[in-house]
Amino acid sequence: MTTVARIAFILSGQLDLVQDEAQYWDWSRTFQLSYFTKGPLIAWIIGAGTAVFGDTALGVRIGAVLGAAATQLVMYLGVARLWGRPRLALLSIVVLNCSLLAMASGILMTTDNPLLVCWLTALFSLYWASREPDRWLPYILLLLAMAVGTLAKYMMLAFVPVALVFMWLLSRNGLTTGTFVRRVLGCCILGGVLGMLPIMIWNVQNDFAGVRHVLHLGGMSGSRAEAFLRFDKFPEYIGSQIGLLMPWWFAFMMMGAAGVVTSLRDAPGKAARNVETLGYRQKALLAAGFWPIWGFFILWSFHTKINPNWSAVSYASGFILAAAAWDAVWRRRGGRNWRVWPWPLVGLVLMTMLMVHDLFPLPWRYEGRVPFAGQVHIENPILHLKGWDDLGDTVDEMRRTRFDDPDKVFLFGENYDVTSALSWHVPGKERAYCLPGGRRLNQYDLWPGPQAKAGWDAIFVRKKFKGPNDGLLKYFARYETIQYQSRHGGRPARRFTIYLCYDYNGTWPAITGSDGY
Known part of the structure; x- marks a missing residue:
């Protein structure tokens, strides 16, 4: 059973x-x-x-x-x-x-x-x-x-x-x-x-x-x-x-x-x-x-x-x-x-409730952050696991509609979790890259980076709503910032910031292991 x-x-x-x-x-x-x-x-x-x-x-x-x-x-x-x-x-x-x-x-x-x-x-x-x-x-x-x-x-x-x-x-x-x-x-x-x-x-x-x-x-x-x-x-x-x-x-x-x-x-x-x-x-x-x-x-x-x-x-x-x-x-x-x-x-x-709660509008469900005890806000932890499929479809649509040559657009994330999610959820399942720096090392750092794709465009994804990231200008001629609220089952899910990056110059941050393991 x-x-x-x-x-x-x-x-x-x-x-x-x-x-x-x-x-x-x-x-x-x-x-x-x-x-x-x-x-x-x-x-x-x-x-x-x-x-x-x-x-x-x-x-x-x-x-x-x-x-x-x-x-x-x-x-x-x-x-x-x-x-x-x-x-x-x-x-x-x-x-x-x-x-x-x-x-x-x-x-x-x-x-x-x-x-x-x-x-x-x-x-x-x-x-x-x-x-x-x-x-x-x-x-x-x-x-x-x-x-x-x-x-x-x-x-x-x-x-x-x-x-x-x-x-x-x-x-x-x-x-x-x-x-x-x-x-x-x-x-x-x-x-x-x-x-x-x-x-x-x-x-x-x-x-x-x-x-x-x-x-x-x-x-x-x-x-x-x-x-x-x-x-x-x-x-x-x-x-x-x-x-x-x-x-x-x-x-x-x-x-x-x-x-x-x-x-x-x-x-x-x-x-x-x-x-x-x-x-x-x-x-x-x-x-x-x-x-x-x-x-x-x-x-x-x-x-x-x-x-x-x-x-x-x-x-x-x-x-x-x-x-x-x-x-x-x-x-x-x-x-x-x-x-x-x-x-x-x-x-x-x-166990039954956890398995079926997403199928019915149960009264204790809430979306995003809700006020608690006046000042403190509680975020539904389940939302962290949802919205990735929608993100993948959205990234794919942007790749096809916002760039001159969709076949020359690579994907990268800020951490291994975003990178792996992009690899799985974006149609085509092309392996994404993981931007080095300011994080622990991971398996993606041991695989080749995108250096051979000079002249390509790219889509960079970060978790939560973030502002502009001018550090990208070291690698791209320009970029656009989009804050995206994903959805799951017609309801709000995890939030992301999507950067549309143009004209990659072929450089990539050096991978260092100092306290990065």
Whole structure:
């Protein structure tokens, strides 16, 4: 049902391809061993999808739909078949599908989607190997999950400390063997090496651009590394985590996570209040899968800005922990208490509302910015994702009507998101360029610029309403400025500033990497 609902939502056209998806699609048109910010798997998946369904939203996003289905299948098989707990498996899938994280990653084609599939596969393979240390199949699955997951996102390498913590917890109660430990470490290391091999070859060929980008984002180089301890980023980060899970699931997750820690301090057979249906080995797996990753990013948020999705892999365990705690409360209250049973229904209603809200004039909808508490204005965040299709059509119309030779007009944007959106949304899907300077570097900086197009005209696009930009006169003889309010479904959407640039002189800003990663 959820798979059908996701496909129907994509085909409804309610949500334009978002900028990151457009960027990954643009990557897929140039096969490489890796890319500036991510491994190559996301581009390969999109390339396979568009080979079947064409350059359409379904072609780009079909990988996300199939990945979401695979995530649910792996979770169900792991909890229901491997653990022998079908009730908990069903509740875990309910929690998963009623979280904003799963709602988004099951539709938008991002790197977190295949990563979560591989992480869950590795997690249950690790558990399976601990139960049957002499069988080779779980180790093979673990190795494959490590290799493929690393191709999706570097975060897969964090599974190594997860495995180490799990083995340590088991060893405290004599539940490990030398064979198990050696094979697990061998598979994790070999899988990580196989996954990183094409990525490192690409980095060597490109001055380690991807490595430097990761170090910068992690607060270990550049301006993000200036202050080691800061307190302004933590509230934003913890708020984003509550939002990704939904407040009630976040509460249940923390109850379950605290429960496994309490239980692991006691004897193996002793029950914990919020996870009493789980065995010691299962609690150890969930604790190892959740606390090292989630706890690290909580602590690191006191040093630098942490993107909300960075800790997403910890929720592979977190969803099961929330379901176990929810199930424990439900059982204690006889399964009828109003404080327990409505929450999945609330989540399902919210999921439905998010999928259909654009089709109906619901009373709480608002456009643009609205006054709140007198002075403060709130902007509908959904509008940031809408209007790109209309922008593409408008840019194409201007290219055909405002220039003498439409075939000699190239496109460029101020950042990677605008550039990738122009590449996807403008009819013809000609790759746009990204104007260097005053921003982080991106994949477009590693590809050729427009220097060979001297004498051409161009269209430059920036987000929001901006004024004239005389810096363009270094590259063009003259330009015109147009402020454009895009539309989506007949209603106002994102705002842009469009510059019509004439007679390009063949020069292009130098690309510098000083603190630009």
